[in-house]
Amino acid sequence: MGTADNTFKETISGLLNFDDSIVHTIVWHIRLPRVAVSLLAGGCLGLAGALVQLSTRCELSDPNLFGIGGGAAIFLASVYAGLISCPQLVLWIGCLGSSVIIGLILCSIISSPDVSPIKFVIMGIAVGALTVSIGISIVSYGRVFPIQLIGLVAGSFTASNWDMFWYLLITLGVGITGANLLSKSFYPVMLGDVLSKSLGVDPIRQRYLTMSLVGVLTGASVYAGGIIAFVGLIAPHISRKLFGNSLPHLILGSTILGALVTLCSDQISRLLFAPTEFPVGMTTTIVGAPLIIYLALKMK
Numbered sequence: 001m002g003t004a005d006n007t008f009k010e011t012i013s014g015l016l017n018f019d020d021s022i023v024h025t026i027v028w029h030i031r032l033p034r035v036a037v038s039l040l041a042g043g044c045l046g047l048a049g050a051l052v053q054l055s056t057r058c059e060l061s062d063p064n065l066f067g068i069g070g071g072a073a074i075f076l077a078s079v080y081a082g083l084i085s086c087p088q089l090v091l092w093i094g095c096l097g098s099s100v101i102i103g104l105i106l107c108s109i110i111s112s113p114d115v116s117p118i119k120f121v122i123m124g125i126a127v128g129a130l131t132v133s134i135g136i137s138i139v140s141y142g143r144v145f146p147i148q149l150i151g152l153v154a155g156s157f158t159a160s161n162w163d164m165f166w167y168l169l170i171t172l173g174v175g176i177t178g179a180n181l182l183s184k185s186f187y188p189v190m191l192g193d194v195l196s197k198s199l200g201v202d203p204i205r206q207r208y209l210t211m212s213l214v215g216v217l218t219g220a221s222v223y224a225g226g227i228i229a230f231v232g233l234i235a236p237h238i239s240r241k242l243f244g245n246s247l248p249h250l251i252l253g254s255t256i257l258g259a260l261v262t263l264c265s266d267q268i269s270r271l272l273f274a275p276t277e278f279p280v281g282m283t284t285t286i287v288g289a290p291l292i293i294y295l296a297l298k299m300k
Contacts (some may be wrong), residue, residue: 010080029161037160038266038280040168041221041261042231046258047175048217049232050239054186055210056110059115059295062233062288063218066106066124070131071215072222076108077135080152081142084153084228092167092223099219101129103211111204122209132227152281154279157230159265164224171220176255182206183247228281230288231258239290 048063063069072095078084079091086094106127110120132153139149151158188196188205196203221228238261240255263281274276 007286008258012098017061017262030170033162034157034160034266035263036162036165037168037224038157039229039265040165040172041157041224042235042260042262043167043172043255044217044221045173045228045231045262046235046239046254046256047172047179047251048214048221049234049258050236050254051179051210052214052232053180053236054190055107055207056117056120057190058120058293059237060121060233061101061124062119062230062292063214064222064229065128065229067128068099068211068215068218069105069222069227070104070128070135071102072096072219073096073227074131074138076152076226077138077142080148081138083138083142088162088167088279092220094218095223096171098221099222100215101214102216103218104208107207107211111207119186126163139294150279152226153281154176155226155281155284156277156279157225158277161223165278168220168224171216172255175213175217176251176253177187178209180248180252182210182213183251191275225280228262229285230281230284230291231265232260234258234261234288237295247252 007156045063048068049061052066052068053064071196074153075084075094077093078210079086079094084094106120106124109115109123114254117124132256136149136153139152145266150156185201185206188201191199196206218232235254235258236250238257239250242257243253261284264279266280269278269280
């Protein structure tokens with residue numbers, strides 16, 4: 001059962017018996033929080049990916065690739081470097097707020113009539129690279145241990161705990177509720193700004209609301225596991241193939257698939273070369289990078 005090398009019977013005993021044994025501590029304070037947090041963080045990323053693709057009408061959109069998660073990474077880097085001191089609750093709120101700011105900046109870019117989806121992709125990647133560079137610079141200034149830097153920029157759930165789980169559960173609940181409330185307005189927006197206005201839907205307002213929600217979801221995922229690329233890209237595309245293009249199915253499917261992709265990637269990264277552990281983002285990139293190349297080749 002992982003690098004602790006417990007038998008199946010010992011693991012079940014540690015799961016069911018609430019005592020002070022080492023197995024109980026491993027199961028309830030290390031393994032289960034990590035599984036739960038990775039599921040919820042992945043669900044947040046999958047839902048954020050679906051929302052940003054719907055809002056921008058760009059199939060190549062990914063919240064972490066476009067720097068929305070980079071806002072939270074900058075805030076986390078400031079905390080790691082000792083520039084900011086705060087409790088867990090403030091850390092969570094700070095990550096959410098920082099990502100929302102980047103999301104709103106991207107929203108102002110895509111709202112320009114001269115910006116095509118391809119131009120937005122290029123600008124988004126530039127914003128993403130800039131935010132990660134700022135985060136790395138702050139971490140380097142603070143002389144943070146390399147393992148913390150790797151976890152921040154490439155993803156890691158080694159620090160998972162039950163407090164993170166509850167914060168993520170609240171975030172995902174708000175995200176799913178908000179996505180369902182906004183979903184009816186997506187149909188006109190997908191037809192273009194001119195047609196959506198004629199149908200009584202303000203596309204600018206819709207995008208700002210959606211990108212704010214994307215920022216909240218992405219910030220929460222970075223707070224829990226660092227920057228994990230391509231989950232927000234992969235999950236919506238798999239969901240469309242499996243469940244179709246219906247918005248309720250896309251929202252729910254992307255959330256579930258994002259959770260499963262992140263959990264599986266985390267377990268592969270943890271167990272494949274145990275006891276050495278690789279970043280979660282490396283596993284998701286192996287799948288996501290070829291997918292984005294394939295989608296780019298298909299675009300006209």
